[in-house]
Amino acid sequence: MLKITDLNVSYGAIHAIKDVSLEVNDGELVTLIGANGAGKTTILHAITGLLAPKSGKIEYDGHDLIKTPNHKIVSLGMAHVPEGRHIFPNMTVAENLVMGAHMRKIDKQTLKDEMEEVYEHFPRLRERTKQLAGTLSGGEQQMLAMGRAIMSDPKILLLDEPSMGLSPLLVKEILSIIKIFHEKGITILLVEQNAKMALSIADRAYVLEVGRISMSGTAKELMDDDRVKKAYLGL
């Protein structure tokens, strides 16, 4: 469904992503783990066109994403929940969700029904529909960012460190929601520093180290790998 081949990305003289290839198949939950600064966010930004790669191929569902104008990517069924949430701070919670469905041609009733569905997944958001999103807590903003992504009716969801800065309890909540989305048939690429959490729910995983894929395999294989255990699981 999503196939990256020999991707290279640079920030000026900094060669941040080096010959990265990775693949996410239909219905999979794949995780990309790596330390801070490894280049995880950069890869997601290249996928959704927020920055232009130096070389490589990014194919999704028969489309060449590098040639697709970035604002059109969400209409292809790819939703990106960026690092740092990036909710619209001066819009209400409800307006943020409406923005999620911005490019879809749906009637008012469908919109309302789908917002209702989001509120069912995230009851905390329902209590705050009229509140400005900038005043939400970090956990609530993460939920809103995910809810907004779901409003675009995605086939694949790219999640950039959804657990960042959240309490263990909230991480668990977010985790169970990711599982629910996955069970509903949404393909997921989960980017995480929290390897333990990510590997616990993923089918397959890639390990990124200073811009290169150093290991890949099923989540189970990597969980049992000594190097992963030492470097990422703190065992």
Place this chain on the structure above:
Amino acid sequence: MSLFVQQIFNGLKVGSVYALVALGYTMVYGIIRLINFAHGDFIMVGAYTLCYTIPLMVNAGMPAWMAVVLGIVVCVIVGVVVELLAYRPVRKKGTNMTALITAISMSLFLQNTAQSLFGSAPKPITTIFDLEPINIAGVSIAGETLVTILIGFAVMITLTVVVNKTKIGRSMRAVSQDRQAAILTGVNVNRTITLTFAIGAALAALAALMYCANYPAASPTMGGMLGLKAFVAAVLGGIGIIPGAMLGGILVGLVESLSKAYSAVLTGGIITSAFSDAVVFMILIFVLLIRPAGILGKNEREKV
């Protein structure tokens, strides 16, 4: 008392012109963080368009104010062309400073173009609204004044609805609040920026109609002081904040008008009406000392 009422209406009249122009500054600033110094000159473009198209309208048997439609068309074209040919390429390559210098150059370019096309002497504009004065609370108010205030408030209400309730308005707010998130939700950022310039320029054309209905002349530099005061209004209300531009515009109009009428009396002739512009700028400095982000501004990084 009657002088006071007169000055309030006067202030509201000038203030609604400032408000519409301030909206153009603030909307463009909100979306690309650029002070569009050429914005004041869009009013001048609108005024010359009115100057030459009103006679055509009248000859065709239509009301003179209908010329504003052509004024809007011309201003929107000029605004969009300035954005596409000057600002956008600079934004891609340059820094904020290069963008600012480009804006100042565009302002001078428009003024010089007007001067070479129409000469530097002001061109008179035919009567736009031929109205009788109206009696309000025993005070006679010029019909033009009331019409100007009415148009100003109608436009402000319409704009508020568009920005808050329509898809286009939501796109504009999205780009101004978080450009990355706007792209990820499918907003065409470039198109939204172009549209913002178009709306700002259309507001400048309406402001030109309102201004010329009261001060019927067009000159190459007329946008200078008008634009500067509207910019002050936008900063006063909180640059980037739409209701702030409206509030700031009305306040600047009222302060200017009241200070013209009363400053000499109140200060025993020390500050005469000739200082009314200085009074406006003094108040700006004073307000910004207390509220650096403007009256409605929050002192934080995000602005609508």
